[in-house]
Amino acid sequence: MKRTILFFQAALACLLVGCKQVPESPRLQDEVRYVDPFIGTGFHGHTFPGVTRPYAMVQLSPDTHILGWDASSGYHYDDDHIYGFSHTHLSGTGIGDLGDVALLPFSGGDSIKPVATFKKDTEKATPGYYAVRLDNFGINVELTSTDRVGFHKYTYDNPKERRVLLDLGHILQPNWGHKLIGNQYLLVNDSTVEGTVKTQGWAHFHSMSYRITFSEPIETVYQYIGGKLRKDSLFLRLNTAEDLKFHYKFAEKAQPLYVKVALSVVDPEGAEKNLEAELPGWDFDKTREESTHIWNEALNLIQIEADPKVMVNFYTALYHTMIAPFAYQDVDGRYLGMDKKVHTAEPGYVNYSVFSLWDTFRALHPLMTIINPDLATDWGKVLVQGYKEGGILPKWPLASSYTGCMVGYPAVSVLADLVMKDLAEGDMSTWAEAGARSSVYREDLAEKFKGTRELDLITMHPYYKEKYGFVPADSVPESVSWGLEMAYEDWCISQIAKKAGNIELANEYAKKAEYYKRYLDPETKMMRPVMGDGSFRTPFNPRYSSHMKSDYTEGNAFQWSFFAPHDMDNFIAAIGGKKELETRLDTLFTTSSQIDGAEASGDITGLIGQYAHGNEPSHHMAYLYNWTDSPWKGQGYLDYIMQNFYTNEPDGIIGNEDCGQMSAWYVMSALGFYQVSPGIPVYTLGRPMVNKASMHVKGGIFEIVATNNSPANKYVKEVKLNGKVLETPFISHSDIINGGKLEFIMTDQPVK
Structure with a gap:
C-alpha cells in the first residue's frame, strides 16, 4: 500500500496513542558478554x-x-x-x-x-x-x-x-x-x-x-x-x-x-x-x-533479542555511547571551569567534559532523552553553566578549554530538544540568552582568546550571517555548511526563546532559520556556495571536496544538500515536492561514489553512491524517504548500512566513532526509529534489526517487537502502536516515554 506523508508539524498535533498494555519490568541480564x-x-x-x-x-x-x-x-x-x-x-x-x-x-x-x-x-x-x-x-x-x-x-x-x-x-x-x-x-x-x-x-x-x-x-x-x-x-x-x-x-x-x-x-x-x-x-x-x-546495570537500560551478531553490534554500540561526555569533577565537588577557575559544584550538580556536539546532537543526545533522561537534563545544565563561566556556550569543550572545533553552535540543538521534551531545568531566559549570545560574532571573546587555540571558537561566519543573511563563499571557507547549520541552530534558539516567553527574540531567530533557502539552487536542487555579490559560485562540481578549504565541511554538495531538518515541509516544496525529493535521494544513493579533489576530506567514508555514512551530515538521509511515497527505499538502505557498515570486527565502524554518535545512530536505527530533527520531539520509523526490545521509560516499559524479522525480511509491511495501525511512519516522544508497544510486521517484499 502507499504510505501517506506526514510532516512533523502535523505529527505533533495528530499522532494518536491507543490504550497501552505495559509488559512486566525486565530482569537484569548479562549484557556485558556481548560487548567487544x-x-x-x-x-x-x-x-x-x-x-x-x-x-x-x-x-x-x-x-x-x-x-x-x-x-x-x-x-x-x-x-x-x-x-x-x-x-x-x-x-x-x-x-x-x-x-x-x-x-x-x-x-x-x-x-x-x-x-x-x-x-x-x-x-x-x-x-x-x-x-x-x-x-x-x-x-x-x-x-x-x-x-x-x-x-x-x-x-x-x-x-x-x-x-x-x-x-x-x-x-x-x-x-x-x-x-x-x-x-x-x-x-x-x-x-x-x-x-x-x-x-x-x-x-x-x-x-x-x-x-x-x-x-x-x-x-x-x-x-x-x-x-x-x-x-x-x-x-x-x-x-x-x-x-x-x-x-x-x-x-x-x-x-x-x-x-x-x-x-x-x-x-x-x-x-x-x-x-x-x-x-x-x-x-x-x-x-x-x-x-x-x-x-x-547501564547496558540493561535496553534489553533486546536479536541475531547473535546484532547482539554484539548493539551492545558494543550502546557501550560506546557511555564513554563520553565524562565526569570532570572530584568527589568533593571541585572542578576547573571554562573560565579556568576552580569551582565547587552545588549538591546534585556534576560537571562533564568532552561534548562532541557537532556529532552528538544528532543521535547521542536524543537517545539519552529516552533511556537516561536525568543524565540528558544534567548535560543541559552543564552546557549552560559553561556559558555562565566562559561567556559562550561550549562547542567541543575539552577539559576546561573551548576547542571551537567544527561548525556552528550546536549546543543549542541539545538545549532545544530538552526544552521540547520537557526535560529542561533552569532559568529559560538564561538559556535563551546563552543561545543568542553564542550565535553572533563576539569581539570581546575574540580579544580574550587572541593568541590561543580557543580563538577557533570565534569565526567570521556568524558576522557575515548577521550582515548579509548568508555566508559569502569568497570570504570564508565552509560557507555552505556553516550557513545551513546556523539556520537550523537559529531555529533551535527560537524554540528556546518561546519557552522563555521572549516572543520578540523567538520571532527574530525564526526569520534567521529561513536563511538556508539562500543556498538552494532551484536549477540543480542543491545547496550551493553563494558569492559576496549574491551569485552562485561557478564552476560547480557537487563531487568536489577539499578538507577545511572548500565550501563544505568534511564533505561535498551531495552530502550537504539535504540539511534543513527544522523546515522539511518548506524545503521539500522549494525543491519541487515529495516526488522530486525521492528523485534527489535516488540520485544520491545510486550515483557514482567518485570524490573529486586532490585534498578531499578523509572523513568521507562508508559510501553508497554519494551518501557517506562515515560522517555525520549524512546520518539522517536514508530516513528522508519517509517524506516520500516510498519509505521502503529507505528501509533497504538502512538495512544495508547496518549490515555492512557495522560489523563484529575491529574495523567494524566505517569512520570516526565520534564520542558515541556513530554508535547512537546504530542503537536507535536497530530499534527501528530515528529523530531527524532534534528540537522536534518526533521520531521517524525505519527497519528494526532487533526482534524484541524493552526499555525502562517514564511511564513504565516501552516494548518493540519485529514480527517475522530476518535478513531477508528487511521491509516493513505494517506498524502498530499499542495495537493500532499507524498510517504514517512517525511516532512522538510521548508515545515512547509513556510506555507501550510498537510492533513492526516485516516482509521480504517492498511495500509500494
Missing part, C-alpha cells in the same frame, strides 16, 4: 579497548600509536607494541589529546623509554577489564578502574626484575603541535608519588593531577630529567617544564605488583581524596567485579 571493546579500534574508528566506567574520568588504556590521525585514541588494532598505559583518552575522535600519566611495567634493560611488544591473541577486553601479555618483558598486565582511579596488576615472570616506568612526558600526537608545558612531581613516601601534568594540545590548556600508590615500597628510583639520567641526588620535589621519566625498581618477590593511580582535575590533594573515597583497598578482583556489575 576492540570493535572500532581498527580502520579509522579511533576507539580504545581499555577500561572505564560509564561516563567516568579515568579511561585507562594501552597507547600503541603516538603519531598521526590514527593516534587520536592512542590505540590502533594493527599495532604490536605498547608505549604505556595512560589514564585519559578520547573515544572515536578525529583529533587526539589527553593520554595523561603513562605507566609501563618492564624488566631489565637500560633504555630511558622502554617499549613493550605483544601478540594480539594475548589481549582481552571486556567492559571494566583489560589484559595483555608483554612478550619482550615477560609480564602479564591486567587493568580495571573506578570512576577516578586506575587499578593495575602486574605479574612478572622474573621476580628479580620488577620495574615500572612512570612517563610524565607522554604526549599523543606531538607532531600535531601537542606539547608538555608543566610538570610538578613529589615523592610522598617510599610507595607514593603525586604531582600535576600540564599540556597544550587540542585543548589550549589541560591540567591533570595524580596520586600514585604502589602495593610495595620502591627499592630504587632512576630519574630522567629532560632525557638525562640524574644520578647526583634523589629529587623529592620537582617543578619544571621538562620531560620527566622515572624508573622504579621493586624488591625480588614472586607475587604481583599492584598500582593505584588516582586523578584529579584540580590538584594532588583532590587526587588523594578521590583515592580514599573510591579505592581505599587493594582487592583487584572485587573492583573488576564491581565494574562488571555497573556496566551490566
